[in-house]
Amino acid sequence: TQLLEQSPQFLSIQEGENLTVYCNSSSVFSSLQWYRQEPGEGPVLLVTVVTGGEVKKLKRLTFQFGDARKDSSLHITAAQPGDTGLYLCAGFRRGGSEKLVFGKGTKLTVNP
Amino acid sequence: SQTIHQWPATLVQPVGSPLSLECTVEGTSNPNLYWYRQAAGRGLQLLFYSVGIGQISSEVPQNLSASRPQDRQFILSSKKLLLSDSGFYLCAWSVPWGDEQFFGPGTRLTVL
Numbered sequence: 404t405q406l407l408e409q410s411p412q413f414l415s416i417q418e419g420e421n422l423t424v425y426c427n428s429s430s431v432f433s434s435l436q437w438y439r440q441e442p443g444e445g446p447v448l449l450v451t452v453v454t455g456g457e458v459k460k461l462k463r464l465t466f467q468f469g470d471a472r473k474d475s476s477l478h479i480t481a482a483q484p485g486d487t488g489l490y491l492c493a494g495f496r497r498g499g500s501e502k503l504v505f506g507k508g509t510k511l512t513v514n515p
Numbered sequence: 516s517q518t519i520h521q522w523p524a525t526l527v528q529p530v531g532s533p534l535s536l537e538c539t540v541e542g543t544s545n546p547n548l549y550w551y552r553q554a555a556g557r558g559l560q561l562l563f564y565s566v567g568i569g570q571i572s573s574e575v576p577q578n579l580s581a582s583r584p585q586d587r588q589f590i591l592s593s594k595k596l597l598l599s600d601s602g603f604y605l606c607a608w609s610v611p612w613g614d615e616q617f618f619g620p621g622t623r624l625t626v627l
Contacts, residue, residue: 433614436615443621443623444620445607445619445620446559446618448617451614495614501612502574505558505559506558507557507558
């Protein structure tokens with residue numbers, strides 16, 4: 404079974420602080436996606452990382468794929484209340500089934 | 516551009532009643548289609564996925580069934596709802612063998 408473990412499960416911080424959330428697995432993935440979900444809405448794709456060691460930036464969000472393609476991290480600089488939401492990582496294995504393996508998410512609250 | 520629709524947005528049903536949730540995708544052909552359930556704002560549980568008309572793969576034995584009568588239409592059904600069927604139901608699509616999934620707005624189902 405391919406499992407993705409996300410940590411921390413919950414994170415509450417003040418506006419302006421930095422934070423990192425993690426997504427770890429013992430399995431190798433062809434690619435990994437990060438989604439953000441707001442209450443009552445569907446998840447929205449933020450980024451896909453494909454190459455081991457790859458770093459992608461989306462404004463104040465920095466995503467990194469581990470060298471061995473088993474883990475990933477999301478770093479947010481100077482968090483804002485608009486960053487509040489559930490952050491989900493999902494892994495894909497090319498050549499396997501056409502399914503994503505999802506982590507259980509990190510629920511982030513940024514207080515003004 | 517592609518869009519994905521789900522309806523209804525919210526639904527309150529008594530135990531033992533039937534269910535039909537609909538998902539349609541616009542702007543793409545031959546998509547893979549997925550039904551997920553999400554409990555309490557946490558991770559996503561894959562229920563069914565389909566790679567083509569009439570082709571349904573079930574992930575979790577349960578009280579639900581899925582059908583794909585048309586290329587861009589995916590339906591989630593139940594003959595008799597249980598209390599445990601309550602949750603947030605999400606439909607998603609991807610290109611064939613694609614590693615990125617795009618989600619609809621979701622349906623909040625409450626079974627009383």
